[in-house]
Amino acid sequence: MGEYRFKSEDIDLELTLTCGQTFCWNRFEGGLYGEGSDRFYSFRNGEPLIAEEKDGVLVVETELSEKEVRKALDLETDLDKVFSEFPESEALERSVSELWGLRIISDEFFPCLVSYLCSPQMRIPRIKKMHNDIARQFGEEVEVDGKTVYRFPEPEELAEASEEALRELGVGYRAEYIVKSTEMIENGHYSHEELSEMNYEEAREHIKQLYGVGDKVADCVLLFSKGFHEAYPIDTWAQKCIKTHYPALHHDKYEKTSENVREHFGQKAGYAQEYLFHAARKDIIEVED
DNA sequence: AGCCAGGCAAGTG
DNA sequence: CACTTGCATGGC
Structure with a gap:
C-alpha cells in the first residue's frame, strides 16, 4: 500500500474526524467519539484510506493518489489565509485559537x-x-x-x-x-x-x-x-451562534441568514461555521437560546 | 414521564 | 408566501 506523509501541525486529525462533521470515518478500535485507537479509516472509490498522526507526522496509507488524499482531508487549504480573510471577531478568534487544525473533510x-x-x-x-x-x-x-x-x-x-x-x-x-x-x-x-x-x-x-x-x-x-466551502449550514447551534455573536446577520428565514453569513464571511464561510459550531458545542464560546 | 434532538415535507390560510 | 403540523426513536 502507498504511504503519504504530511506535517501534522497543519491538521488536527482527531479533532477533524470526531467533531461531528463526518460520519464516514471510524477508529479501528473503539467508537469514533470515545476512547480508542488513534488509527482511523474510511473509503473512497472502494479503496480504504488509513490515517494516523504520529511523531508530528500525519501518515496516510492507501492505494489512492496523493491528490485524492489531499482532497479527502482538505490539506490544500491554507488555514492562515482563510482566517486572515474573515472580518475581525472575538468569538471566531477564540474558536480558531482553541481549535487550530480543524479542517473540513470531503x-x-x-x-x-x-x-x-x-x-x-x-x-x-x-x-x-x-x-x-x-x-x-x-x-x-x-x-x-x-x-x-x-x-x-x-x-x-x-x-x-x-x-x-x-x-x-x-x-x-x-x-x-x-x-x-x-x-x-x-x-x-x-x-x-x-x-x-x-x-x-x-x-x-x-x-x-x-x-x-x-x-x-x-x-x-x-x-x-x-467542496462548496461557502456553504454555511444553519442548524440550531449555528443559529444560536449567529444570534449571540453576529446579531446583525440573524434572520428568521434560512435563506436570508444564509445570504448574510456568506456575504459577511465570504468564499470560505463554511470554515467560519465549522469553527463556531464546534466551539459552541465545546463551550469554548457562549451561546444563548 | 415528558421533553427534546445538526429538520423536513405537506397542508392550510 | 407565512405559518402550522406530524413525524420515530432513544437518552435524560
Whole structure:
C-alpha cells in the first residue's frame, strides 16, 4: 500500500474526524467519539484510506493518489489565509485559537448524503450509529489492515433495502428519505456529478430535488462532500451562534441568514461555521437560546 | 414521564 | 408566501 506523509501541525486529525462533521470515518478500535485507537479509516472509490498522526507526522496509507488524499482531508487549504480573510471577531478568534487544525473533510457523496438524511431531529452520536448500522447491514464486509470492517453500501446496494428494514435499524421516519433518494440516484434520475459544474446557488437548488434534503441538509452535503466551502449550514447551534455573536446577520428565514453569513464571511464561510459550531458545542464560546 | 434532538415535507390560510 | 403540523426513536 502507498504511504503519504504530511506535517501534522497543519491538521488536527482527531479533532477533524470526531467533531461531528463526518460520519464516514471510524477508529479501528473503539467508537469514533470515545476512547480508542488513534488509527482511523474510511473509503473512497472502494479503496480504504488509513490515517494516523504520529511523531508530528500525519501518515496516510492507501492505494489512492496523493491528490485524492489531499482532497479527502482538505490539506490544500491554507488555514492562515482563510482566517486572515474573515472580518475581525472575538468569538471566531477564540474558536480558531482553541481549535487550530480543524479542517473540513470531503467525504464521498452518497455516504455523506445518507448520513445527513438521518440527521433531522437527531443527536450526533446516534447519526453515527445509524450510519454504521446501515454499513453493517447493507454494505460489503472487507478486510482493512487485518481487521474486518464494513464499507458503506453503494446506491445500488442500498436500493435493495426496504423502508421497513431501515426502520428496524431505528432511523424512524428518515427511512422514507433514504429509500426515495437512493431510488432516484440508483435509477439515474439524479446525478451528483452535475453539482461540480454549478455555482453554489444552483447546486443548492439542484440537491434539494432529493427527498429529505432541505436547506440545512443541502448545505451540509455541499460543504462536507462537494467542496462548496461557502456553504454555511444553519442548524440550531449555528443559529444560536449567529444570534449571540453576529446579531446583525440573524434572520428568521434560512435563506436570508444564509445570504448574510456568506456575504459577511465570504468564499470560505463554511470554515467560519465549522469553527463556531464546534466551539459552541465545546463551550469554548457562549451561546444563548 | 415528558421533553427534546445538526429538520423536513405537506397542508392550510 | 407565512405559518402550522406530524413525524420515530432513544437518552435524560
